Amino acid sequence: MIKLGRECGFFSAQKKFSMILLDAGTKICFQGPCTFDVGYVLRLTDSAYVEFGKHTRFGSGVKILGEHSIIIGSYTGVAHDTCIMDSNMHFTVDITSSLVADKAGEVIIGKYNWIACGCLIRKGAVTKDYTIAASKSLLNKDYTRLEGDFLTLAGSPAKVVDTRRRRIFSAQIEAGISQVFRKNGGGVQQLTPEQIAVSFIYTS
Structure with a gap:
């Protein structure tokens, strides 16, 4: 089922207008x-x-601005106020060579990505499966050429800051972790192999 304009994250005021062009x-x-x-x-x-x-989800205020090609992999989540655009919108000319580059390109976001709030994803951005992009990051290049299978990207422009983390996609596992932290007042938990295996299966 395709659900457009469904209030589910509650990160924005109600009655906020949407647009399809x-x-x-x-x-x-x-x-x-x-x-x-x-x-x-x-x-x-x-x-x-x-x-x-399949099973992609987008927070409030997300903008998808396409002129050429944007592909977003299954089970990827994009948090509120993120903008994904495959074009610079306007052409520029190199005044020394008189050359003009194409303003549009490709954006390819892998499967099981987690794009945190306020990110800007521009033309040329390509991410591996299981990539995490930290809040306010600028992604504008091919990150599949980098070493590591579980990249965390952060910064403007984004750089690799971790290669050992994956987003927990199971709502049940997250709820259990939250319960333990509330009971114990913080700290660190170690998941069992069984919990880890289940935690990467998307549930809402």
Whole structure:
């Protein structure tokens, strides 16, 4: 099921308007269930193609601005106030060579990514599966060429700050961890191998 404008994160005030703009010749492909919170923008112009993998979800105020190609892998979550755009919107000219580069390119976000709030993802960004992007990060290059399978990216422009972390996607596991922390007043928990195996299975 495709759910657009569903209040679920409660990170924005209610009655926030959303916008869908689809030029002739553009295409959106939903590979499975997808949810957008309130205040989203889907703006596809020129010959843009945007593909959402199954069980993708987007927080309030997320903007998807496509002119060429944006592909978002299955089970990826994008937090509120993030902007994903595959174009610079305007051309610029090198005044010494008179050369003009294409303003549009590709954005490919892998599966099981977690894009934290306020990120800016620009043309040329390609991420591995299981990537985490910290809040306010700028992603604008191919990160699949970097070493490590579980990248945490942070900064503007984003750099690798960790290669050992994965987002816990199981709501049940997260609830159990929260309960223990509330009971013990913080600290650190060690998950069992069984918990770790289950924690990477997406549940809502």
